[in-house]
Amino acid sequence: MKRYFLLFPVLLWACGGQDSQQAQTETPATETASAVHASTLVFLDKSLSVNANKAFVTQKYTKAINELVQSGIQNAGDEVEVWLLHENTAKGKALELTAHSEMGSTEGMSPTDIEAAKTTYDLSLQKERTGFAKQIVDQLEIPNDSKSNQQTDIRASLDAINQKVSEGYSVKAYFFSDMVESMKEAGRRDFHRTPPASSTEAELWAKSDAKTILGKYPNLPKASIRMVLPFEPTASSKINNPAISEYWKVLFKELGVGSV
Template identity: 45%
Template sequence: MKKPPVTYYLLTFLFLVLSLFSCGDKETQKADNQTNSPTVHTLIFIDKTASVDVKKAFVAQKYQQTLTSIIEQNFRKAGDTFEIYYIHENTSKGRTLSLTCRTEMEDTEGVNATDMEAIKTAYDLSIRKERNFVIQQSLNRLKTQNDNASNLETNITASIPVIARLAESPGITKVYYLSDMVESVKNGRDFQVSPPKDEAQAEEWAKVDAEKLKNYQLNGPDISMILPFEPTSSSKENNPTVTYYWQKLFEQLGVMNVTEM
């Protein structure tokens, strides 16, 4: 049997070497992307008023899954922050959790594929431990009942100065409302008693209220409203003009991305 020429072995060896370098480069690039990505600031507002019952099976499941998903996506590297505020009569003073990620990916410059895998494994274990802690703390805050008098008013507008302060920080700011978004305050809007009658009125009210809040321009944050309503809920329960009001108010204050879930 004729032996393959020497060039065959040389080409095979060269192919294997290039493959190893390629794998190592891809892993290193992935790690570098994680390390060099912008810091993410996550701000969550959980409604702790009488109108939102987190003991209901649908609400509990939706909000537990939402919190877990948010943490998995946003809590990734050293410097990422995570805060929870309660929505009630005194929302601006309702901060109940504030954490900063400490897990750092080691420098991977010039690292071979084997060492890269070890660094990645150590990172995965550390970030998983941190995320699990944040998830548990968040779920505890979600389950906490508010039996105080503050649960009689829903002051969502008071969250806007909180967002404005955080949005001044370098990085990406992501805001999530776990709420029915039904503003209900004595000296302001009371959507429980008098919601906007249609989209035109909702937009008109939003413009008027935005003028009062013009000192709080929210340039940059992404805002998500995660509502506690089932898909079969009626418009009386899940009033579309209420969420439309908030979309228009946030837009007036400079928010480009407002979503409803």
């Protein structure tokens, strides 16, 4: 009997330990991970070098805006931010739009009622998308008559992108711009005065500039960036300097941007 009573607490401890370990193992599996919402950042160039009222530009930009809203707004909590690119881009946020349409619980519903609820949800979400796209296009058409149109601080947009990723969003950024950075301060680029003469020079400049700001934007590798240029396919290299686009592609990649 002594041997029995000595073993019994040990057996209880062992069983209790297994239950405890099992509970600890199972707990994470039963937790529901919070959804990652999408944040679409739209940067509209409001400097003198871009005329968004040209028929080709309006058509191209409107189409791209409709597409990005359609793909970026999928669930409640997904958002679109609109920023204006000019001399003071850092303070250029113009719109912040968040989707609120929710499907809701369908527990206990018949298949017919579930289908009706889904249709209602889809219509509500599409209505929000349509409204968002219209507001962005409206921003596109508003002229910038202030002195801020004399320069374009594209690099300042990186702060907004980096910040959004840090908030836990899945971030896609779209630049509706000719990408002509034009800042007169020391250590900045003014592509109006001195554009890169070749892709090779653009690459050298981009890598050099990236070294000076590397580490400031640790979250950029989790973002994707797309440039929507305002040029017709037949535009000459004098109008659409491919070396400028190359500069930004290299700079973004050097800073670790996930997709360009």
